[in-house]
Amino acid sequence: MMVVKQIDVQNVMTKSSLPVGGYSVNPYVGCPHACKYCYASFMKRFTGHTEPWGTFLDVKNWKPITNPHRYDRQRIVIGSVTDGYNPYEEEFRRTRHLLEELQGTNAEIMICTKSDLVLRDLDLLKQFRKVTVSWSVNTLDEQFRADMDQAVSIERRLRAMKQVYDAGLRTVCFISPIFPGITDVKAIIEEVKDYADLIWLENLNLRGQFKKCIMEYIQEKYPSLFTLYDEIYNQKRLDYWKSLEAEISTYAAQQNLPYRVNDLPYGRSEKGKPVLVNYFYHEKIKRNRT
Ligand code: SF4
16 A cells, blocks of 8 residues: 655755766655665665555655756756656646746756656657656566566557657667566667667666565576576676676677767667667766765
8 A cells, every 4th residue: 555645845956966967856755666676765764764665655845946047957867766757646746847847947857767657748848958758678578577566567668758759859768677587688679779769778786675575586486597696696796797798789789779888978869770878887886986
């Protein structure tokens, strides 16, 4: 059962520590999509919630943004630790309200979602100078998807991606997290290459509480992969990722797709030629830098 409550906050815009910079905006606390591997779930301890991740949602009511132009030319990322288009957004319209408050500014909007509700806000999104909408898709197998999250089907995500692309906005297929032996990266690229400008690739990291849950899941549903997961996540071997990286860069060269590492290229891509961006181990790189 979901526990939903409304909370008053001073400000909804947070200076981001993400590599993409700018501001990170989360109109909700918690996320009903309840992904089993959610990296954001570790944020729970800062929220005072003791309920399991995915079973609570705080709806933020913030003070009106009085000077929206201070966000001109800033990148605003919506959905880093909650999905701004979770199903409750249909009723509470907080993400839509934020987009309304930022209308007329020169802000760059970047949305990360697993929903197609973002289609409702196309009218507002089209008014911004730079917009990127990214959908996380780490499988084409609806059963595995349903085992991992409570968001909309892959089919609905892909349909939304195509509609947003056709509406003239930049789209990203975020292949994340890549599950060793389960995520078929090339099959996903083949599926989306005509309506994605960018393809981001990120490996599955397992830490905190969800490591146990994922390892148990693999043991139960994919027992033949358990040895591989043990090598990667208990023995910390990188061989799998290194060979996958090599395979993807070779594939990119064969298909004539631009390939970058830890980059955030801008602009649209030629139709059918999305830019592949590899963010493998960026967590580690970030940690080493700090
Ligand atoms: S949609 Fe994103 S924020 Fe929400 S539970 Fe899944 S991974 Fe976490």
